[in-house]
Amino acid sequence: MSEFVDKLIMALEKEEEIYTEILDLSLKKKKAIIDGNIKLIEEIVNSEKALAISLVKLDNIRIRIVNEILKENNIDSVENITELSEYIDENSKREILNLKSKLNTVIKKVKDENELNNDLVKQQLDYINFNVDLMTNINLGSNNYGRKATDDVKRGRKNLFDAKI
16 A cells, blocks of 8 residues: 555545534534524634635645555546545555545535524524514504594504614
């Protein structure tokens, strides 16, 4: 097994570790969204940004490693890691394909959690907009019967605020 194959395995392991951290943060973010804990959501988003930056750097490193493996084996290009594994010894191939499978699983979980969190945020925003609409469309007219009652209806509703924010 070449040193570049070892480095590729280490890069894939690190990538899985980072995605697992992102998944953990996504689960914490879901709870924070449900609880309405804005401060915690901000902290989680900042942590996610740092991990995303790490993933970009790791991806660049992985690309360089793959290029070295290709060069080492006199291969022009490969479409994916499965195709690359065909040029690697059997033990390394098994390990790389196992890591690929784990990565795909954790990435799918992250994607699912992010979609759920996105839906939760939309629901929270809809709820906030609904409440703002309720507050801005309160009828401040009198509830008394009499001649003035029809005048209030003709003028329309009065708003609590001058404009929606």
